[in-house]
Amino acid sequence: MEILKVTDLHVSVEDKEILHGLNLTVNAGETHVLMGPNGAGKSTFGNALMGNPAYEVTDGSALFGGEELLDMPVNKRAQSGLFMSFQNPIEVPGISLENFIRTALEQRGGKRVRLWDFRKEMKATLQSLQMDEGYASRDLNVGFSGGEKKKAEIVQLLMLKPSLAILDETDSGLDVDAVRTVSRGVEEFQKNKDAALIIITHNTGILSSLKVDKVHVLVEGKIVAEGGADLIDEINRDGFARFEEERANG
Amino acid sequence: MAEEKTFVEDVDRSRYDFRNDDGDSYKVDEGLTPAIVEQISREKNDPDWMRDFRLKSLDIFNRTDMPDWGPSIEGLNMENIVTYVRPHTKMSATWDEVPAEIKDTFERLGIPQAERESLAGVGAQYDSELVYHNVKAEVAAQGVIYTDLESALHGPKADMIREHFMHLVPPTDHKFAALHGAVWSGGSFVYVPPGVSVEIPLQSYFRLNSPGAGQFEHTLIIVDENAYLHFIEGCSAPKYNVANLHAGCVELYVGKNATLRYSTIENWSKNMYNLNTKRARVEEGGKVEWVSGSFGSHVSYLYPMSVLNGRGAKSEFTGVTFAGAGQNLDTGCKVVHNAPDTTSYVNTRSISKSGGISTFRSAVVVGPKAENSKSAVSCQSLMIDDISRSDTIPAMDIRTDKADIGHEARIGRISDDAVFYLMSRGISEEEARALIVSGFAENVSKELPLEYALEMNNLIRMEMKGAIG
Structure with missing residues (x-):
């Protein structure tokens, strides 16, 4: 089943075009990886889909469950089942992580969430990511270390249960142990065969233990290569040089 | 809103009916006269000293200039002041006259109709009177006195009141303190004996709803040595008054090693000039904790002050101010360190929106005797849009080298x-x-x-x- 179909997506930031016509189709149960060197436009892709106002879509379409995503306000995109983990999660004082997630769930579902069930699930989720349950009542991302912020994003992913999750550099700045913990959380998400995943990354650490269906290599705003998990091995070995050359010549 | 009445006009009409007992007909131009103040005093059955105090305050009021350093209070018609304080002025309007915005707020806050009318000053007091009496009885068992100030003047602590009433905030403090001294009416008196810890917070909310209260009310709280009290004043529903001046006064006396937490949420109707004075004196090892939320009013001047008089005395001030359209809220606090090892923490937030102006004004004074004192002031402002305004005016006067003083101010947007x-x-x-x-x-x-x-x-x-x- 097709979850996302992106056609000829053009995106500009501050009047400079970053994505020059990107095409991508994601089906339920699939995990896609979007790789590429720094500045290729990987995060631009995620932010444009999520609707970050700093990113202007100038052309193209993104059908999400058959509906045009690009016409929806940000919160509607989330309510339709889209999720993006932030590369730099924002600190919001005065709102606890658990109240934030509960408010989000209630606004998505349009009904009250039962506190008892919610707390139980929250506790289990925190434990699975090796986070102290005290994090539930701490202010959202305030005073969290880089690793804790990334884990808190995965907590949100697992609690909100989107149908399509975009993980934007979730592994950057994490130590080996934290990468392993986060990977386990992502694996947990992959168990839902009705959902799909797009992992944006420029290194391959997080991918070693995850099932990957399709890899897209993005260079200077265009996808220059697509393939299976074996592409990851090639990039691991040779880096992006070959793709950058091809992009320059093509 | 379809039609906004000027409520002062409504009161104006009735003032021509006013006659005092001496039969002198009242002349508008004379403003507040000794005869009027004497009449208030008689109505209230004041002891002699209080009558004299009122008259002296009136004299000071008439000789003191209007404050000229803060938000404009030109909209406050001082010639109408007598209509605010006239004992027989019908303070209550009819329900129909209550502005739509206030009715709307009651609606949104889910306040029952009977209570709405009471809050709007147009209905009878509701069941809270009963709650108040129950609470009063409960704390009385611990020896705590919790009553209205007028009757306390004739009660067992009459001398204590005389020794404390407007000693912290003397009528000479400023023009509206003098006015308060002359015409104060209503308010609470609390005395907590040594060593008594009052477990439940006392809430003046239950008492503030009587007609005409909440205008010139006086709160006097004395917490004796080693005692504890949490007192809560105000409520979140906008209190509607036909007259648009609030000049209340709060005096808090915190004894040796005692703690008083004083919390208040004020949400005055948006025609109100809120010129309120609050002050605490803290003895050795004692602590005052202010928690203050300022909403509503057209103009506010509000700077609760702590005087740290004994070694090791502490003050904590936590406040939030929200200024919306048409509001100019000048709030903050003042701390005077008069003794060694005293500590003060100030932590405030102010929010301005839709053209509202929010100003944080603070003063920290550390006297020469206040060695090893500490003060930390932190104020943060949030502007919701481009047409609103936020200012920070901190002042510090440090008279000793041996003090640790910090100040932090941040202004931001969402x-x-x-x-x-x-x-x-x-x-x-x-x-x-x-x-x-x-x-x-x-x-x-x-x-x-x-x-x-x-x-x-x-x-x-x-x-x-x-x-x-």
Whole structure:
């Protein structure tokens, strides 16, 4: 089943075009990886889909469950089942992580969430990511270390249960142990065969233990290569040089 | 709003009926006269010293200039002052006259009709009177006196009141302190004996709803050595008054090693000039904790002051101010360190929206005797839009080398990144902004009892929706 179909997506930031016509189709149960060197436009892709106002879509379409995503306000995109983990999660004082997630769930579902069930699930989720349950009542991302912020994003992913999750550099700045913990959380998400995943990354650490269906290599705003998990091995070995050359010549 | 009446006009009409007992017909131009003040005093059955005090205050009032250093109070018609204080002025309007915005607020806060009318000053007092009597009886068993100030003047602590009444805030302090001294009416008196810890917070809310109260009310609280009290004043519903001046006075005396927490949420109707004076004196090892939320009013001058008089005395001030359209709220606090090892913490947040002006004004004075004292002031401001304004005016006067003084001020806006982040989880833009603003004011809400914290959050939400004013 097709979850996302992106056609000829053009995106500009501050009047400079970053994505020059990107095409991508994601089906339920699939995990896609979007790789590429720094500045290729990987995060631009995620932010444009999520609707970050700093990113202007100038052309193209993104059908999400058959509906045009690009016409929806940000919160509607989330309510339709889209999720993006932030590369730099924002600190919001005065709102606890658990109240934030509960408010989000209630606004998505349009009904009250039962506190008892919610707390139980929250506790289990925190434990699975090796986070102290005290994090539930701490202010959202305030005073969290880089690793804790990334884990808190995965907590949100697992609690909100989107149908399509975009993980934007979730592994950057994490130590080996934290990468392993986060990977386990992502694996947990992959168990839902009705959902799909797009992992944006420029290194391959997080991918070693995850099932990957399709890899897209993005260079200077265009996808220059697509393939299976074996592409990851090639990039691991040779880096992006070959793709950058091809992009320059093509 | 379809039609906004000027309520002072309504009162104006009746003032021509006024005659005092001497049969002198009252002349508008003369303003507040000794005869009027004497009549108030008689009506209240004041002891002689109080009558003299009122007259002396009136004299000071007439000789003192209007403050000229803060927000404009030109809209306050001082010639009408007599109509505010006239004992027989019908303070209550009819329900129909209550402005639509206030009715709307009651509606949104879910306040029952009977209570609405009482809050609006147009109905009978509701059942809270009963609650008040029960609470009063409960704490009386511990020897605590909790009563209205007028009757306390004739009670067993009459001498104590005489020794403390307007000693912390003398009528010479400023023009409206003098006015208060002359015409004060209503308010609370609390005395907590040594070593007594009052477990439940006492709430003046139950007492403030009588007609005409909440205008020139005087709160006098004395917490004796080693005692503890939490006193809560005000409520989140806008209190409607036909007269638009509030010049209350709060005096808090905190004894040796005693602690007093004084919490207040004020939400005056938006025609109100709120010129309130609050002050605490703290003895050795004692502590005063102020928790203050200022909403509503057209103009506010509000700077609760702590005088740290004994070694090791402490003051903590936590405040939030929310200024919306047409509001100029000048709030802050003052701390005087008069003894060694004293500590003060000030932590305030101010929010301005829809052209509202919010000014934080603070003063920290550390006297030559206050060695090894510490003071930390932190104020943060949040501007919701480009037409609102926020100012910070901190003053410090440090007279010893041996003090540790810190000040931090931050002015910011709601970040687009934060709004996007919350929305990306499915939260609407309006809700996202309300969450961010409530979160910003959390320093105060987390210090309040749950029901007050919820009410304050509701207030913020309503202000964010622009539903009021």
